[in-house]
Amino acid sequence: DAGITQSPRHKVTETGTPVTLRCHQTENHRYMYWYRQDPGHGLRLIHYSYGVKDTDKGEVSDGYSVSRSKTEDFLLTLESATSSQTSVYFCAISESNLGGGNSPLHFGNGTRLTVT
Amino acid sequence: DQQVKQNSPSLSVQEGRISILNCDYTNSMFDYFLWYKKYPAEGPTFLISISSIKDKNEDGRFTVFLNKSAKHLSLHIVPSQPGDSAVYFCAEKWGNTPLVFGKGTRLSVIA
Numbered sequence: 001d002a003g004i005t006q007s008p009r010h011k012v013t014e015t016g017t018p019v020t021l022r023c024h025q026t027e028n029h030r031y032m033y034w035y036r037q038d039p040g041h042g043l044r045l046i047h048y049s050y051g052v053k054d055t056d057k058g059e060v061s062d063g064y065s066v067s068r069s070k071t072e073d074f075l076l077t078l079e080s081a082t083s084s085q086t087s088v089y090f091c092a093i094s095e096s097n098l099g100g101g102n103s104p105l106h107f108g109n110g111t112r113l114t115v116t
Numbered sequence: 117d118q119q120v121k122q123n124s125p126s127l128s129v130q131e132g133r134i135s136i137l138n139c140d141y142t143n144s145m146f147d148y149f150l151w152y153k154k155y156p157a158e159g160p161t162f163l164i165s166i167s168s169i170k171d172k173n174e175d176g177r178f179t180v181f182l183n184k185s186a187k188h189l190s191l192h193i194v195p196s197q198p199g200d201s202a203v204y205f206c207a208e209k210w211g212n213t214p215l216v217f218g219k220g221t222r223l224s225v226i227a
Contacts (some may be wrong), residue, residue, distance in 0.1 A: 004159075022202075033214060035217075040219065041123075041219060042205060042217050042218055042219035042220045043160070043207075043217040043220075044203060044217070045214050045215075045216075048214050054213070055134065058214065085221055090159050090160070097212055097214075101148075101150075101164070101165040102152060104162035104165070105152075105160075105215060106161075106162070107159030107160050107161070108159050109157070109159050110157075110158075110159055111129075
């Protein structure tokens with residue numbers, strides 16, 4: 001079981017409030033990712049990081065920002081939460097970006113966020 | 117536009133029979149396809165992958181077939197077990213770009 005901890009596991013918040021989700025890894029992997037999972041959409045990439053302070057946007061980055069000040073932590077922030085951001089958020093890590101069976105993504109157990 | 121398509125949202129199979137999950141893709145350039153399995157309230161876990169230079173990869177009960185001319189891949193599970201009931205995602209990997217996932221297929225294996 002890859003050492004990935006997501007916090008909180010569940011959160012309910014109101015529209016317009018800021019929210020920060022945390023991903024913590026103990027594997028010292030270089031790459032970290034934030035995905036969201038929604039019915040009918042599968043897993044979609046929000047942002048990813050390829051090193052400390054190095055981040056890039058994914059497919060659905062609007063309304064989200066990220067920060068990575070340490071190798072082990074990757075934070076996802078919703079500056080002003082909207083109902084469309086109600087989703088399950090998954091953090092993932094990988095040792096390299098080569099892909100394949102040698103460097104698969106390892107996922108955390110997710111954060112269920114509800115925006116009312 | 118979605119690059120990886122899983123056109124069947126769900127599939128039901130009897131225990132002991134073969135499960136076949138399908139995935140179509142649009143890009144001709146890719147390095148790997150990967151399959152992930154997801155149980156409720158857990159994160160996806162890596163199952164099996166296939167590189168662009170192969171047409172088949174096998175790992176125990178799981179076999180992935182790649183048909184490049186048809187831009188189609190499939191995951192075969194033989195024999196299917198109730199513990200295989202989960203959502204299965206195919207994902208495409210190319211170069212330095214992150215994985216792109218399909219929408220998933222929910223497999224139900226009925227005892």
